[in-house]
Amino acid sequence: MSVPDAYRTVVSKRDSREFTADPIPEEVVRRILQAGRMAGSSRNSQPCRFILIRDRAQKEALAACCNSAMWAIEAPLVVAIAVQDGASDYDEGRAAQNMMVAAWAHGVASCPFTMHNAECARRVLGLPEGWRPGHGIAFGYPKSEESRHRGQPRLPLEELVHHERW
Ligand SMILES: Cc1cc2nc3c(=O)[nH]c(=O)nc-3n(C[C@H](O)[C@H](O)[C@H](O)COP(=O)(O)O)c2cc1C
Known part of the structure; x- marks a missing residue:
């Protein structure tokens, strides 16, 4: 399996919300999880912990817990991240x-989404005590080249970067 270099992959990754119905091969899913x-x-x-969701009814139920994730229903794979209570969002x-x-x-394109109604997501995901819903991530092959290019511009480096002190 050949993959592009890491830098190009990182800087060209934009969040996509339109996917084809093509399933993601298990070998690729495994690499994503690894x-x-x-x-x-x-x-x-x-x-x-990563909860894999492929069932449409389950994707619909989860999307109903979110303010802005109806588009994720069409993704062939949703990974819902469960986070241990007290853990850092950074992790x-x-x-x-x-x-x-x-x-x-x-x-494989993707976009994260927020599970705004945590109680709803907790119920849909069946989380045990001590775990909370983090974010969902929808994965799938991009529907079109154009669907990958709706990204927002980023701040110029000159505005982001300071030297020695702010
Ligand atoms: C923590 C977090 C939560 C997000 N929640 C949502 C969401 O609920 N719905 C959504 O459509 N996009 C969501 N996004 C995606 C952002 O809108 C996206 O990362 C940002 O617009 C940059 O997109 P781009 O890389 O395509 O320019 C979220 C992103 C992050 C990092």
Whole structure:
């Protein structure tokens, strides 16, 4: 399996919300999950679990817990991240971005979404005590070239970067 270089993959990854119905091969799904698994976490606490959702009714139920994720129903794969109580959002973010970048290296587009109604998401996902809903990530092959190019511009480096002090 050949993949583009890491820098190109990282800087060309944009969030896509339109997917084809093509399923993601299991080998690629496994790589996505491995990338999430290998993310570092505070004191190696590994506070995330990944819930794979392919069933349409389950995607609909989860999207109903969100303010802005109806588009995710059409994605062939949704990964809902469960986070251990007390864990840092930073740890979840590292795992999430690892998965999205690894997916993109295999041509699989993605977009994260917020589970705004946490109680609703907790119920739909069947989370045990001590775990909370983090974010969902929709994965799939991009519907069109154009659907990949709706990204927002980024601040110029000159505005982002300071030297020695702010
Ligand atoms: C923490 C987080 C939560 C997000 N929640 C949502 C969401 O609920 N719905 C949605 O459509 N996009 C969501 N997004 C996607 C952002 O809108 C997207 O990352 C941003 O617009 C940049 O997109 P681009 O890379 O295509 O320019 C979320 C992104 C992050 C990082």
